[in-house]
Amino acid sequence: CVLKLKQSRSPLAKLLDHLLKALEKRDPHQFFAWPVTDDIAPGYSSIITRPMDFSTIRQKIEENEYHLLTDFIEDFRLMCDNAIRYNHHETVYNKAARRLLQAGMRLLQPENLTRGPVAIF
Numbered sequence: 001c002v003l004k005l006k007q008s009r010s011p012l013a014k015l016l017d018h019l020l021k022a023l024e025k026r027d028p029h030q031f032f033a034w035p036v037t038d039d040i041a042p043g044y045s046s047i048i049t050r051p052m053d054f055s056t057i058r059q060k061i062e063e064n065e066y067h068l069l070t071d072f073i074e075d076f077r078l079m080c081d082n083a084i085r086y087n088h089h090e091t092v093y094n095k096a097a098r099r100l101l102q103a104g105m106r107l108l109q110p111e112n113l114t115r116g117p118v119a120i121f
């Protein structure tokens with residue numbers, strides 16, 4: 001077996017993990033926890049060409065694919081925008097995506113990253 005050496009987490013990875021946990025808390029029904037499949041959402045993969053979900057974001061953090069905070073924020077926005085575009089306005093998914101996006105943008109505002117109980121910068 002090949003022992004995978006546990007790399008020490010970069011400061012950015014630790015920050016993104018903290019932010020991801022805070023954002024996941026705003027998705028109590030776990031609508032954004034896993035990739036959306038065509039089985040549960042007919043025609044999804046034809047309409048949404050760049051799918052994104054929290055499990056994929058977590059995998060990208062662990063594989064050091066984010067080099068800037070803005071890259072992480074872009075994937076979070078993409079995930080919410082996909083749900084807003086695919087689902088009709090009055091559906092639970094569209095409403096949940098708009099609420100999650102609003103909450104996420106508040107959390108990720110620079111002034112909120114330097115204030116509050118855990119000042120990150």
Ligand SMILES: COc1ccc(OC)c(-c2cc(C(C)=O)n3cccnc23)c1
Pocket residue numbers: 030031032033034035036037040041082083086087093
């Ligand atoms: C009802 O339980 C679940 C469970 C997991 C889901 O996505 C991972 C979803 C889900 C998540 C979504 C999204 C995010 O668009 N969605 C759209 C249409 C139908 N279902 C969904 C719903």
